[in-house]
Amino acid sequence: MDETKVSRIDEPTAGRVAVVGNGPTGQTTALLLARWGVPVTVLDTRPERDPIGSKSICQQRDVVDVWESVGAGARIADEGVTWATARTFYKDQELFSYTLTDPGRSPFPPFVNISQARTEQILDECIARRPLIDVRWGHEVVDVAQDDTGVVLTCRTPQGQVEVTADYAVACTGARGDRVRAALGVTFDGQSFDDLFLICDIKADLPGWANERRFYFDPPWNPGRQVLIHPCPDSTFRIDWQVPGDYDLAAEEESGALDERIRTVIGDRPYEIVWKSVYRFHARAVNRMRVGRVLLAGDSAHLVAPFGARGLNTGVFDAENAAWKLAYVLRGWADEELLDSYHDERHAATMENLEVTSATMDFLVPRTEEQRRRRRDILTRALTDPAAVAQVDSGRLSEPFWYVDSPLTTPNPSRPFTGRPPRGAVPPAGPGIIAPDVPISDPETQRTRFREIARDGFLLLTTDGVDTDAVSQAAAQAARGPVRLVRLADIDVTGALAEALAARPEEVWVIRPDAYVAAVLNAPSPAEVVSALQRAQGRRTVPAEDADQETLPADV
Template identity: 65%
Template sequence: MTVAVLGSGPVGQTAALLLAQRGVPVILVDEHERRQPVGSKAICHQRDTLDVWASLGAGCLAGEGLTWTTARTFHRDRELFAVRLPDAGSALPPFVNLSQSRVEQVLDELIARQPLIDVRRGHRITGLTQPGCVEIACVTRDGPRLIEADYAVACTGAHGDVVRRAVGERLDGVSFDDLFLICDIRADLPGWAAERRFYFDPPWNPGRQVLIHPCPGSQFRIDWQVPDGYDLAAEETGGALGRRIRAIVGDRPYEVVWRSVYRFHTRLVRRMRAGRVLLAGDCAHLVAPFGARGLNSGVADAENAAWKLASVLRGEAGDALLDSYHAERHAAAVENAEVTTATMEFLVPQDDRQRRHRAEVLARAADDPAAHAQVDSGRLAEPFWYTDSPLTTPDPSRPFPGRPPRGTLPPPGPGILLPDVTVPAGRLRGLARQGFLLLTTPGVALPAGLRAVEIPVGGALGARPGEVWLVRPDAYVAAVLSEPSTAEVLGALGRASGCR
């Protein structure tokens, strides 16, 4: 029983490693003969993404990345406010900045040591069919090849049109007219190493925005919003790029490490499951990068797909469990699209009403803290909460309060990612990733044969006497049951396994 993972960017690498960790043989297919580690690309990695990578043996990424804990927002030449990121009681930082190429290098090293992963580089996908299995047609330097697998996870990115067309999907949505210039520079900027800085309408980019992220090795990622038709080559030749950088770094030495121009999109496929193929990452959804919801959401796709495929292939669940992959991860993609579209409308107003709203909010935010929440420079990536999932058993005593204020987390409960806490038996998320886990308060009896760990009343979970918490293999809470019968426990477990 084999899964083909198509595309070996960070999402594909993560999917392959998670599947192999669960004992599933993987064929990892990529069109490139070798990697080209050029540019920072995706740099901003959220705590729960780091947690997934640490569970695979890549805990070094959290330590190598540059930790930042403060997001500062400016309007013209004045700071409006600063947001401190929540620590959530975890040993991992809320975010680190680290180049995508370094992430790929570390994950490649893990893949090379994993005997269940067969890497097929230099395989350009030309077609895909599903005649009772998945058949992937490829072209290599030695001629055509056909790869067969029981299922496939498509992580072929924004340009994965061949795979999307083969399963009857496309990325529908909008593209934004404004462009964004991205430069990685190396410079000594004292005091900027632990902060993300966002500037609305600064004097050195009037009428538009600038975002600055610190990176390891005294590097900084700078994003300028620039008009449609912007010519990077002409700006470099005429010296305007140097003046643009000098306006930020001042009269100090700097080096341009990489630069590029991007146009941002909000696009989604209609279905993230197409028969035996699950679409993940940028192959399934594109969003603007403000808030770092692209790669982080893709890693969440990978984990969701991996535990469900492993359960099906091991005979622990039926094929219907895979329908919940679409139900959960498409809902996450829709939320990310809503959040980032609202950000883009604030950054790049599309009509007079939006322009007036932005001007009024920025003017009020200078003196009125109540207006700070309306200043939208990007709501930072956070887990999606599966409160409406068909796998989740609702608890009327723990209703989901809705999307919490920016920079905060919802209270633990059904559909919420388990807090990163440790009990005498070990780290709860690590225990959960070994399979379905029951957490019991003292004195609760459970049916024989179920894996359970006792937790204290209260604590980080806010557990109440007589409660049983059911946790999924991706560390999401599937149910909270009060003094449950055996039938209630088994019913919640069956629902979380996609059997009901």
């Protein structure tokens, strides 16, 4: 491999990115950018961190893996409660349960339950160790201006109005980021649901409930509505009740009805309310996730109902997608057009989340008599008819989006995407799918997980029968940033990776810097390798039949 093509990702760049919002999405964006050597200024309206309530508690396996790349994932997994089983009940009878699968052999569990407040603390500690990240509390962004050279953020601070400049910005302002969305001229269309939801974090001893998620349709202790129960660390349980739109928490506390509500779930045992809140669900999305030099991420770009834990988890995937693409552009490894694919990929993910969660809400909170009858019929039949179970929607749990239709993905007819898999399952490895995480033994880096070596740039994984010299030369010609060629046989000492990929002879797997598979090439010519790499970097591709004449060095 041409050594000029292998660059250190932690060498600082001259460009700077402003991250607006210091919640989990903003924190993750900043940490990932710093990992790529990009200086970051983080702006937040609040005067300091406010660790109030558990908020988003369910962190999905692949999100924990993203956090591990910045030094936080293992800590979050170790401190949280892990679970792999989801149970669903109708009244007092269990309808079904399923265990979440792993396409590889990840060291992380399918889900980790830990309070958002604690997650933010751990991420803050990681940020404190990154000199490239400058955090500025008490900076409310009141205006956004940009031109061909950069972004100017006008901030209101206790000391007066200041301007912060950057080459690019990522807006992670959360659900209440109306001012920034207005400044960018994006819409935030959608709907709000009428019913309210009551959250109580209860500290109590509930044997047998510590390692599974429980969802109840129409339980005797919340007739006509739903209850969701999640385990959390320190013998704490998150209980969500669906309640009427006119629900009054203060009145229920004063009358003692809240205590009765809790005891109908946990029984006559001691408990402590750690946190409580009432909230309304929304389903909204911006029409554009890239506006010039500003990208929108997390709740500032999309709001979904939380059944399925698709809020915070989706924001982290936004962050990783934005970070590697901004880094590539700022380093000169990719043209600015690569940023268009941020909208293409993450807006498609948003639409998928809205479709999934809106269908769930239609089932949980039917708005017409026809929807109510259909739900009663499905739930009743599901008690005795296994065929009806598939129609019961208690929330499809968070999963990575599949970039099979992305402009960066090279399709392969021999590895077609078979559509959305059954709940709890994952699609087979292939173009547009995140690579499975599998134990490896890499003699060059001493790393022991496949995704660890996948996140340092573009990775070309070759199977037996591939002319690696020709592929290496083609990659050196096509890739302007870090690229590494690895033979599957050299790192897959147990055969686990070959099994997880269902690898075949004479294949070249092109893995993106966010561990997604950009292409699987069958016995490719050098021209096909060049075309796939250029496409994965957002560059105009030359047809493979013409690439030998136009893009390849003479000796390939």
